[in-house]
Amino acid sequence: MPRITPFLWFDDQAQEAVNFYLSIFDDSRILTQTRYGEVGPGPEGSIMTIEFELQGQTFVALNGGPHFTFNESVSFVVNCETAEEVDHYWEKLSEGGEKSHCGWLKDKFGVSWQVVPTLLQSLISDANQTKAQMVIAAMLQMQKLDVVALQTAYDDA
The missing domain is CATH 3.30.720.100 (Signal recognition particle alu RNA binding heterodimer, srp9/1)
Incomplete structure (x- = not known):
C-alpha cells in the first residue's frame, strides 16, 4: 500500500x-x-x-x-494522553510562534498544530448532547486545552 x-x-x-x-x-x-x-x-x-x-x-x-508559505488550512494534531503532555507540546511547539484558541498554535516556522487531549473526542461525541455541548462551550473559551476543565464541564452538565 x-x-x-x-x-x-x-x-x-x-x-x-x-x-x-x-x-x-x-x-x-x-x-x-x-x-x-x-x-x-x-x-x-x-x-x-x-x-x-x-x-x-x-x-x-x-x-x-x-x-509558498504555511497557513491554518493544514495542521498537525498532537494527541495527548495526559495534561502534562498537553502542557509539554503546547509550550514547546509555540516557543517563538503564536498561540491561538481551542488548542491551535503556529510554531515559529508558521506550521499549524493542534495539541489535543485524547479525552476530548469521547467527550464531544458523547450520546448525551447536553454534556457534549457543555464541553464544546468550555473548549471554545480556551487557548491551551485544559483536561481537568473539559472533564469538569462534562461532569457538571
Missing part, C-alpha cells in the same frame, strides 16, 4: 525546523538528506530535502525558497 508523507515547504529553514521538531518529540530521527547540486535551484551543497520521522510519522522538509 502507498504511504502518505506530509511534505513541508520551507524557504531555507528546513534544517532548523527539523532540529526544532526532533528536540520536542521523543522517538524521532532524520532518515535521509539530499543536497542541491550544481544545477540548483538552491545553492550547491545546501540542504534540499530532509526526510525525518516524528514518533513513527514520516515527513519531508524542503528548502524550496520563498514561493
